[in-house]
Amino acid sequence: MDLHYIDGSPxxxxxxxxxxxxGLRADLHEITAFPPPEDHLALNPLGHVPVLADGGESFFPTSIVLDVILSKARPGVVAAAVGWAGTERQDAQLLAVILTMGDALVAHHYALWAGVGPVGVDRLGFDPAARNMRRVRTTLDWLEERIGPEGFHPGIISVQDVALACLILWTESRGEIAWRGRPGIEAMVSRLEGRPAFLATVPRPHRLNESGALRPEAPGAT
Ligand SMILES: N[C@@H](CCC(=O)N[C@@H](CS)C(=O)NCC(=O)O)C(=O)O
Structure with a gap:
């Protein structure tokens, strides 16, 4: 299988x-432009990473990519698949909520980096970036109520743990948010961030230029 990715993408x-x-075999293809170039749209019409190409098919969005990867993994190793016995719907909801919160998080940061501001009369009545950040905070509270001392599932590192940790750690390197003060989430992130798989995927620093555009020489800038 082939994974198309950007270094900084959570x-x-x-x-x-x-x-x-x-320990799965995969050819990794780093995309160094941001946003991904035009030809990436042939792999994913949404223009996003990650994309997993396997057996002539192109898999996206992230939830599907994770599902395909987990379907190839031996059960019982580290990150269990969605579908813990008897809690399939809750598992699926947890992952969907975490990924949707991730969309709000990156949309919030992109709006700031792009210097987006009012260009006309506000006929909506709220600031979409601020609303996205509020969504992130309330979702973190909701997740904190559901996480246990061993993460979202006792005894394993679940895909939900991995997904949330990647998003939190992205904010640590790309623009901090007030996520601390939630002991369950803090404990889970500190347990995972030192694992070899996390250390091997730490995002490189990125730089924004003065005009707000990402520097072309900043590979994997998200
Ligand atoms: N909901 C999407 C989120 C993926 C996403 O936002 N990827 C970002 C990088 S973190 C991206 O590729 N952005 C390129 C763009 O906005 O055109 C998914 O699950 O695949």
Whole structure:
């Protein structure tokens, strides 16, 4: 299988961590432009990473990429698949909520980096970037109520743990948010961040230029 990724992408990092944790063979293709170039749209019409190409098919978005990777992993190793016995719907909801929160998080940061501001009369009545950050905070509270002392599933490192840790660690390197003060999430992130699969996928620093555009020489800038 072939994984197309950007170094800084927290969504792509989830896939890279799962591949490493499970010792799966994959050819990694780093995209150094941001946003990904035009020809990437042939792989994913949404223009996003990660994309997993396997058996002539192109898999996206992230939830599907993670599902395909986990379907190739031996059960019982590190990150269990969605579908813990009897809690399939809750597992699926947890992962979907974490990934949707990730969308809000990156949309918030992109809006700031792009210097987006009012260009006309506000007929909506709220600031979309601020609303996205509020969504992130309330979702972190919701997740904190559901995480246990051993993460989202006792006894294993779950895909939900991996997904949330990748998003939190992205904010640590790309623009901090007030995520601390939630002991369950803090404990989970500190347990995972030192694992070899996480250390091997730490995002390189990125730089924004003065005009707000990402520097072309900043590979994997998200
Ligand atoms: N909901 C998407 C999120 C993926 C995403 O936002 N990827 C970012 C990098 S972190 C991206 O590729 N952005 C390129 C763009 O916005 O055109 C998914 O699950 O695949």
């Amino acid at each position: 969504f792509a990092r989830m896939a890279r961590v799962l591949i490493l944790e499970h």
